[in-house]
Amino acid sequence: MSHVSALTEEGADQRVTLAAVFTEFLKVSLCSFGGGLVWARRSVVDQRRWMSEHEFADTLSLCQFLPGPNVIGVAVCVGAKLRGAIGALAALSGFVLIPCAIGFVLGALCLQTAKFPVLQNILGGVSAVAAGLLIATGVRLLVPHIGRPIAVLFAALAFAGSVFTGLPLLVVLFGLAPLSIAVAAVQSGKAR
Amino acid sequence: MSSHSAPVALAVHLALLSCISFGGFPSVLPDLRDFVVAANGWVTDREFTNLFALAQAIPGPNMILLMSFIGWKVGGIPGAIASAIATFGPPCAFYFVAYRLWDRFRDAPWQMIVRRGLAPLTIGLVIAGGTVMARTGNPGWQGAALTIAAAGLMIRTRVNPLWLLAAGGVVGGLGLL
Numbered sequence: 001m002s003h004v005s006a007l008t009e010e011g012a013d014q015r016v017t018l019a020a021v022f023t024e025f026l027k028v029s030l031c032s033f034g035g036g037l038v039w040a041r042r043s044v045v046d047q048r049r050w051m052s053e054h055e056f057a058d059t060l061s062l063c064q065f066l067p068g069p070n071v072i073g074v075a076v077c078v079g080a081k082l083r084g085a086i087g088a089l090a091a092l093s094g095f096v097l098i099p100c101a102i103g104f105v106l107g108a109l110c111l112q113t114a115k116f117p118v119l120q121n122i123l124g125g126v127s128a129v130a131a132g133l134l135i136a137t138g139v140r141l142l143v144p145h146i147g148r149p150i151a152v153l154f155a156a157l158a159f160a161g162s163v164f165t166g167l168p169l170l171v172v173l174f175g176l177a178p179l180s181i182a183v184a185a186v187q188s189g190k191a192r
Numbered sequence: 193m194s195s196h197s198a199p200v201a202l203a204v205h206l207a208l209l210s211c212i213s214f215g216g217f218p219s220v221l222p223d224l225r226d227f228v229v230a231a232n233g234w235v236t237d238r239e240f241t242n243l244f245a246l247a248q249a250i251p252g253p254n255m256i257l258l259m260s261f262i263g264w265k266v267g268g269i270p271g272a273i274a275s276a277i278a279t280f281g282p283p284c285a286f287y288f289v290a291y292r293l294w295d296r297f298r299d300a301p302w303q304m305i306v307r308r309g310l311a312p313l314t315i316g317l318v319i320a321g322g323t324v325m326a327r328t329g330n331p332g333w334q335g336a337a338l339t340i341a342a343a344g345l346m347i348r349t350r351v352n353p354l355w356l357l358a359a360g361g362v363v364g365g366l367g368l369l
Binding site: 031037063110129136155180182185187 | 212252292
């Protein structure tokens, strides 16, 4: 690994160039068929090591409580962490500008020559795989928490609440969050 | 409605929707569909579905792409650009401000507790997102098998996910699902 690890080096903020932030999120965006979270985690945690698994999950939590596309939120937060406002702008530009322009042209071409049955079949296969990748990303994020059974329980509750009850995401989130935070508070009280 | 006011109305509506799109843009898709298809008749139901499928198939920020396709239908290229900016602009401002505040109190004990409480929920919701996507996209057992195989390979191996996605496209394109 030739990248300087932001986790181990002090003051690594200055060493990550804006160009690196821009190109990394450009890469994430161009790869992200069916959802960018898979690629964002892979890039930020596995490859660049700009954030730990924990920090990535925390950042994602923050973004989930705000409106908007969460993955873009992650890009903005990672950029802000590395280089402040201009870093956030670099990450956002990388994530949005070029991919949207390319996507838009591709899409417009497709619409002119639309062969939707074939496209939808291919799309079906891609989306099945994309779903699997998203599940795997969640499992990866869960690994650091395996040692805390209560955390696994709350992850299971959030999963079940979202998949089986048909409740809006926000209801599940705001319903479980006070409970989960209260339990974490009690646990950290005991630990002290 | 004159040809000038339609793209503006769309952009304003998108900006408002983006401010309440908790959990991402899919949560406000039903409202968007009502607005552009039923209330204003800018695109047909069929077009809306096709644009959605198309935006999903193309890499990049899918929802922004969907909005710019709709903006394009309504007001040409300027409409597309205005729609895209209206979609991601407001949330990005929120993200940045919130992250700054959040980061300032990173070492506060209360924040560590909040983090420990929230992280499992976030993770559960990510896995749920994948599950819901699998169920709605491909209800059959073949689709489920493909999803499980992809998840297993992604967890166990270091294979580049692009290969998995390409394989999925081939399987789907051959009509095996």
